[in-house]
Amino acid sequence: MREPVYFVRDVDFLRQIAIKYFDHFEDRSLFVEAKSDTLLGNSLLxxxxxxxxxxxxTLSPSFTSSKMRQMFELVVECADDMAKYFIEESKxxxxxxxxxxxxxxxxTIDIIASCAFGLKVDSLRNPNNEFFTIGRGIVGSRGKIMNALRLLLIRAFPDLMRALNVELFRSDIKQFFKSMVLDTMEEREVKNIERPxxxxIMMQVRSGKLKHDHDESNDNDTGFATVEESNIGKHQVNRTYTDDEIIAQCFVFFLAGFDTISTSLSFLSYELALNQDIQQKLYEEIREVNESLNGGRLTYDTLPKMKYFDQVISEALRKWPPALVTERKCTKDFEFELDGRKILIERGREVRFPIYSIxxxxxxxxNPEQFDPERFSDENKHKIKPxxxxxxxxxPRSCVGSRFALMEIKALLFYxxxxxxxxxxxxxxxxxxIVNSSINWNIGNVIHLEFKPRA
Structure with missing residues (x-):
């Protein structure tokens, strides 16, 4: 609150900062450092x-289409289980x-437990499982308040907080992830267990055996509107990662999946409930694809065939983007010309991209407030300005797990x-x-809907 922040309103200039001149803006502003919090501070974020x-x-190969294809079977199992639970309830x-x-x-807890840690928790039938309880301790209303207080103290008195051993997240949360990750790795090494x-993936990272797949490029095999990304170059990583660094990546995967995807699904289901014509058109596409599967489960290779589904999800993410704003930190002085004037963004300054406003x-x-999937049809998507x-x-600093997030959304809504x-x-x-007391969406206990069995 004491230093100026640049807000980028022009999307052409935004692309220059985020892509063309990325070498000047490659960092994020640190609200917590690794020495202040080993979980979040060591994460890719x-x-x-x-x-x-x-x-x-190192992590890019974890999210290529070949890796997603392997994980998709686990995702579909969780989605199918939830649909079956509702079918049982409807009877x-x-x-x-x-x-x-x-x-x-x-x-999302079931997905994370299965796809990250190889566990089946079934949070509908077992709502008080340890994963769900830990998640609420992080992003629940009480958890958010305590985390905000700790963050304030860490930012204001970093040396004192380190001396008192105060970190952003509670010690039991840190211990939970440390035990979960390291104990699972040890068991798999002893028993020679492999699971997608x-x-x-983290075991391969730690051993240096994770290889780049042939499809590491930003291909778009899911059919969704693309997230713009430049090629930051492939370079060999010759280093050994610590346990804290390995645990941190698993933690941020948990954190992003727990809160962000559930929020996006909530908004999307709300729009479908209010726009029955759109929901009906989407249902007809889903029914047609399901018939082509001849009783089998949804497959990863089937996803690109559902073009209208892609349009609906893309429009939901436009109207209700997972993050309202993102930022970059200037890592070296950047001078540019604007209306004949030379402007200098000094090293260390923060530049923000107002995603929601754009x-x-x-x-x-x-008509930006209208929910209109036709914006992303083949006939219209070329009109969307880069x-x-x-x-x-x-x-390059866009979400590395976006492809995984999209297939989570699609799998569940399909069933x-x-x-x-x-x-x-x-x-x-x-x-x-919407509650306006947070820098991100705060929709706890807001969106209530009914699921009515189809005839």
């Missing part, structure tokens, strides 16, 4: 300089009504919409009243 380059290059002739954030958080999940700019998107659709960020119509009922807020 907050690493800087060469450490970030090394970790990004009792009771209305299936849920608060969306709570419901989808249970799904994040723990297996996505809702009427000069870029006509740099104006950035739900997962832009450039839910195949069996149920999502509808508003008397408890549904129209329009939504």
């Amino acid at each position: 907050l690493l800087t300089g060469k450490k970030w380059h090394d970790m990004r290059s 009792q002739n009771k209305p299936i009504r849920w608060e969306m954030k709570g419901l989808f958080t249970r799904y 999940d994040m723990i297996n 996505h809702h700019d009427p000069e870029i998107y006509e 740099g104006s659709y950035i739900p997962f960020g832009i450039g 839910l919409l195949l069996n149920f119509n999502i509808q508003p009922y008397e408890k549904t807020e129209i329009p939504l009243k």
Whole structure:
């Protein structure tokens, strides 16, 4: 609050900063450092300089289409299980009504437990499992308040907080992830267990055996609107990662999946409930694809065939982007010309990209408050100005797990919409009243919808 921050309003200039001149803006602003918090500070999200380059290059092979294809079977299993749970509930002739954030958080916990740690927790039938409890301790209302207080103290008195051994997250949370990751790795090494999940990838990272796949480029085999990214170059990473660094990557995978994906699913289900014509068109596409599977489960290679599904999800991420704003830190003085004047952005200054504002700019998107998947149709998507659709960020520091997030969303909605119509009922807020007490979406206990079995 004591230093100026640059807000970038022009999307052409935004692309230059995020991509063309990335070498001047390659870091994020650190709200916590590794020495202040080993979990978040060591994660890809907050690493800087060469450490970030090394970790990004190391983790990139984890999210290529071949790796996603292997993990997709685990994702589909969780999605199918949730749909089956609802089908069982519907047979009792009771209305299936849920608060969306709570419901989808249970799904994302199941995904993370399976795809990251190789565990099956079934959070609908076992809502008080340890994963769910830990997650609520981090992003629940009480957890957020305590984390905000710790962050304030760490920022204001870093040396004192380190002397008192105060970190951003509670010691039991840190110990939970440390035991979960290291104990699982040890057991798999002893028993020679291999499973297509994040723990297996981290074991390869630690041993230096994780190789770049042939498809490491930013291909778009899921069919979704792309997240712009430049090629930051492939370089050999010749270093050994510590246990803290390995645990930190698993933690941020948990954190992003627990909160961000459940929020996006909540908004998307809300829009489908309010736009029944869109939901019906999407259902017809899903039904047609399901018939082509001849009783089999949804496959990764089937995803690109559902083009209207891609449009619907892309539009939901435009209207309700996972992050409202993202930022970069100037790492060396950057001078540019604007209206005949030379402007200098000094080293150390923060530059912010207002994602929500760009996505809702009427000069870029006509009727931005309207939910309109046709914006992303083959006939119209060329009209979207480069740099104006950035739900997962832009450039080399865009979200490395965006492809995984998208397939989570698609897998669950495929099975839910195949069996149920999502509808508003008397408890549904129209329009939504979003709580404005946070720098990101705060929708706990806000979106209530009903799942009505299809005839």
